Amino acid sequence: MVEFRHITKRFPGVLALDDINIELKPGEVHVLIGENGAGKSTLMKVLSGAYKQDEGELLIDGKVVEKNSPIISSSLGIGMIYQELNLIPELSIMKNIFLGNEKKKGIFDDKKYMYQKSKEYLSMLHLDIDPNTLVKNLGVGTQQMVEIAKAISKNSKVLVLDEPTSSLTDSEIKELFSIIKMLKEKGVGMFYISHRLEELYEVGDRVTIMRDGTKVGTYDLNEIKMDEMIEKIAGRKIENLYPRNRIKHGDCVLEVKNLTGKGFENISLKVYSGEIAGLSGLVGAGRTELARAIFGIDNYTSGEIFVNGVKINKNSTGEAVKAGIGLLPEDRKIQGLALKKNIRENMVITVLSSLGKKGVVNLKKEKEVCQKYVDELEIATPTIEKLAGFLSGGTQQKVVIAKWLMANLKLFIFDEPTRGIDVGAKSEIYRLMDELVAKGAAVLMISSDLPEVLGMSDRIYVMSQGKMTGCLNHDEADQNLVLTYAYNQKEEAV
DSSP states (O other): OEEEEEEEEEETTEEEEEEEEEEEOTTOEEEEEOSTTSSHHHHHHHHHTSSOOSEEEEEETTEEOSSOOHHHHHHTTEEEEOSSOOOOTTSBHHHHHTTTSOOEETTEEOHHHHHHHHHHHHHHTTOOOOTTSBGGGSOHHHHHHHHHHHHHHTTOSEEEEESTTTTOOHHHHHHHHHHHHHHHHTTOEEEEEOSOHHHHHHHOSEEEEEETTEEEEEEEGGGSOHHHHHHHHHTSOOSOSSOOOOOOOOSEEEEEEEEEETTEEEEEEEEETTOEEEEEEOTTSSHHHHHHHHHTSSOOSEEEEEETTEEOOSSOHHHHHHTTEEEEOSOIIIIIOOTTSBHHHHHGGGTGGGSEETTEEOHHHHHHHHHHHHHHTTOOOSOTTSBGGGSOHHHHHHHHHHHHHHSOOSEEEEESTTTTOOHHHHHHHHHHHHHHHHTTOEEEEEOSOHHHHHHHOSEEEEEETTEEEEEEETTTOOHHHHHHHHHHOOOOOO
């Protein structure tokens, strides 16, 4: 269905793709894996027509595509579901699904038809939601499912799924996999990009591993073990993905008392110096809303927040930062970065006052500090002057992390810290988190990745439908118990 022949793509200072040869067969899920910057998304952008290769040929159905563009690619049956959501927030679900492909009745849109078809597409994904709902009022996980519904609506014969499960719950992932199975039976071919290696064996047929713009190899998934795959991805052996050195916690840094606001009710929790407190739950449980309230972005109606025993005023991000709180938001693209600024400018925004005197920044010191974090986090970039908007999703995430690591904070709130990040980079971020708490910081980590929660947390709080339903110590927590509290709302004293 698709064949890449000797594809090479260059950017200033970077060989993004180097002589890539890959093919996709009908009814196949061909998995692409590799660290951030390996070239996976760049290759798919060549397929979509967003990029033009410098050398090599792209073939669709055996025919060379001489000129390509997003419109041409779509007309040839290529459907794209990007990791970074491609929806218009101010439009409804229905209008997003049919954008550019509106059904007409005379000169007007056939809203009745489009509404009914949207209901059908959402129903296929087991989403019981009004198609007239504005996308901006949906959570990230639900928006991801709308992207999938949008692709299904175009009857694409080739689908590219770039991190499709990164914001989905376990039940939503199962629904997605059932949809993928149905599409395979209809002969649809799929390129599937993911950093969640365990799910690849459930959904994939073959896997191509990429590293630094080159193809390491293509393998049948039933013939390669996960440990071998990880070693080929990283080019090195990763001995321990969750490098926790658990220590006795210190004093209470964050105390939340009976907090109630939009999306959460009567929440109480504590986070201590020297510990990582995990906050688990399904998409829509209220975890992100709670984090935004603690950081002062959103208001809350009742309750109190204390940092080191001192009460902080609500609805004030300035006071939260002054108190020593930093938030790594779930949506890095919209909330975490200034996309039109470069890496350096994004990194130092929290520490500018410490990089100079009398309002004049010491540029040499600024560059040295930035380069230190580029090296430590293994941020794939030829220069710290590269604009954040041109970085891959995983690299953007690491720049946001660096921004807060630079500040001398007491409490780090990480909301989905490794969403869309490869296994090698994950281990580096986990190591840095472990170093933070070893130095006395406190971490509140929100994550939908249960192995991550279980592997990194000293204690695990569980939320369901806006309420706190459980608190488990590391030694007693397991996946089944966390899911029981996440699904059943079985409240206990916290």
